[in-house]
Amino acid sequence: MVTQKDFKHNDIETLRSRVIVERDRVTSTASTDYPHNYPGLDLAFDLEKFKENFKVKINRLSKNEIEFDMVGIDAAIANAFRRILIAEVPTMAISQVFVMNNTSVVVDEVLAHRLGLIPILADPTKFDFKAKEETSTDINTIVLRLNIRCKRNPNASATETDPLKKYIHSTVYSGDLIWDPKGDQAEKFKDCPIKPVYDDIVIAKLRPGQEIDVEVHCEKGIGQDHAKWSPVATATYRLLPEILINGEIVGEDAVKFQSCFPEGVVDIVEENGVKKAKVVNPRKDTVSREVLRYPEFENKVKLTRVRDHFIFTIESVGSIEPQDLLVQAVQVLMDKCAQVKRALQATLQSD
Amino acid sequence: MNAPDRFELFVLPDGVKKLTITPDTKIPNAATFKVEKEDHTLANMLRMQLLEDPKVLFAGYKMPHPLDHYFILKVQTTPDTTPAHVLGNALTELIQNVGSMKNKFEVKRVLFCYFLLCNGTSSTIWAFHFFFFFFFYLAYHFFLLPGKFY
Numbered sequence: 001m002v003t004q005k006d007f008k009h010n011d012i013e014t015l016r017s018r019v020i021v022e023r024d025r026v027t028s029t030a031s032t033d034y035p036h037n038y039p040g041l042d043l044a045f046d047l048e049k050f051k052e053n054f055k056v057k058i059n060r061l062s063k064n065e066i067e068f069d070m071v072g073i074d075a076a077i078a079n080a081f082r083r084i085l086i087a088e089v090p091t092m093a094i095s096q097v098f099v100m101n102n103t104s105v106v107v108d109e110v111l112a113h114r115l116g117l118i119p120i121l122a123d124p125t126k127f128d129f130k131a132k133e134e135t136s137t138d139i140n141t142i143v144l145r146l147n148i149r150c151k152r153n154p155n156a157s158a159t160e161t162d163p164l165k166k167y168i169h170s171t172v173y174s175g176d177l178i179w180d181p182k183g184d185q186a187e188k189f190k191d192c193p194i195k196p197v198y199d200d201i202v203i204a205k206l207r208p209g210q211e212i213d214v215e216v217h218c219e220k221g222i223g224q225d226h227a228k229w230s231p232v233a234t235a236t237y238r239l240l241p242e243i244l245i246n247g248e249i250v251g252e253d254a255v256k257f258q259s260c261f262p263e264g265v266v267d268i269v270e271e272n273g274v275k276k277a278k279v280v281n282p283r284k285d286t287v288s289r290e291v292l293r294y295p296e297f298e299n300k301v302k303l304t305r306v307r308d309h310f311i312f313t314i315e316s317v318g319s320i321e322p323q324d325l326l327v328q329a330v331q332v333l334m335d336k337c338a339q340v341k342r343a344l345q346a347t348l349q350s351d
Numbered sequence: 352m353n354a355p356d357r358f359e360l361f362v363l364p365d366g367v368k369k370l371t372i373t374p375d376t377k378i379p380n381a382a383t384f385k386v387e388k389e390d391h392t393l394a395n396m397l398r399m400q401l402l403e404d405p406k407v408l409f410a411g412y413k414m415p416h417p418l419d420h421y422f423i424l425k426v427q428t429t430p431d432t433t434p435a436h437v438l439g440n441a442l443t444e445l446i447q448n449v450g451s452m453k454n455k456f457e458v459k460r461v462l463f464c465y466f467l468l469c470n471g472t473s474s475t476i477w478a479f480h481f482f483f484f485f486f487f488y489l490a491y492h493f494f495l496l497p498g499k500f501y
Contacts, residue, residue: 021486031399034402034403035402035403035404035405036405044403044404044405045400045403045404045448046446047444047447047448047451050448050451051451054451054452055455056455056456056459057459058459058460058463061463061464061467068456068459070452074399076395076398076400077393077395077399077448077449078395079391079395079488080392080393080395080396083390083391084392088392114398132358138475195480204411222361223414224357224360224361225358225360225361226357237386299423304393310436322413323460325483326456327453327456327457330449330452330453331453333445334449334450335450336389336393337393337442337445337446337449338446339369339391340386340393340441340442341439341442341443341446342368342369343368343369343370343386344370344435344438344439344442345377345439347368347370347371347372347435348372348435351372
């Protein structure tokens, strides 16, 4: 005999550690893991306890993307990381465009904007921020040149209609940006010369006689200033879904139950010739809440999310490797705290 | 044009203090901190860390206006400590907290790279793995990591 729980009533542990997904609303969203909130539970901060409970697991790592689980932190910290990744980890991006000649159909300001958004493969930690009044030096600026002129292709046949074959340089690509090393940059970056991350980004299209001749300056910046300095395409997290079944779901209901979830979330196992639904991989669930629409599953299923289990996905634009992004974000966060801490000490001393 | 400079978001102007403390005149052991050029990223995290301290009775923050780049943080504590002291602790704890996260992540990163590398090998002798992992770990830290940035 399987004991029936009342899924409408939430015990205190569920309220503390889970976000509850209901048919028409999401409840118990705020974190309440603070001292004095729960009798008998000591929730005061303790570094040793934190170290013991905190877990990281890397699920997936490719050239541009990383997915990892972070368990045992508050949403405030997870969200701080997300915000820092998007807006506060510095990168290099084109911020000044000096137009010598531009006879293409793309006007100067649009061209400058397009150039600005091209991700640049350069280690931002090797450069300084350039203040507005500061002059450009090899320590705060990278110079790239783009000098392209479109011509007719003398080898193309007279009946050729494809512009790529008929003309030379009919399309200007990011790969046409040539790095012009200044100072000791050539020596410093000889192992990995500075260039756009991708060589095949279309900047403009030209026809015979048209020319683009520009010099661009890359500077160090952060995403808060302009999105072109953001090192990530996306940085998101979601909470681990959890599907709880009250008692057993058998027979045709089990098949229906399975179809309420994406593939791989629920399995059907046969026990003594009876089909039974079993949750095997709740991680794959999109939490569509389809299952909560049917009266036959009422009080039989409960959807929750684990409040301190974050599934992070970071997709880099390519200038910083995805596994280095989080480490750099942590550094930014620590610097932020240290800065305020110094200011606090200075204020206390001056009073 | 009259658009404000974008760097006003995060560059502290000369003569402006990063942090100012205003003691509350009506509530005992309470103070308001004004932190310049910071946003929800730090404010929400600080609020959370302060609430984890049993000596904090109240902690809350707000950004008074989206065009002003500062937040105010109100803290009330028990009589045996002060809001400034508690805030200092919270900041230290946050740094330690996040530092230990960084260490754990870096270890996992090395482990992950190692097992990716060993995926093709059929060896199941753990002593063997233990031995080679040690060398891999050293190699990763002294050769791969510094060289990663070109």
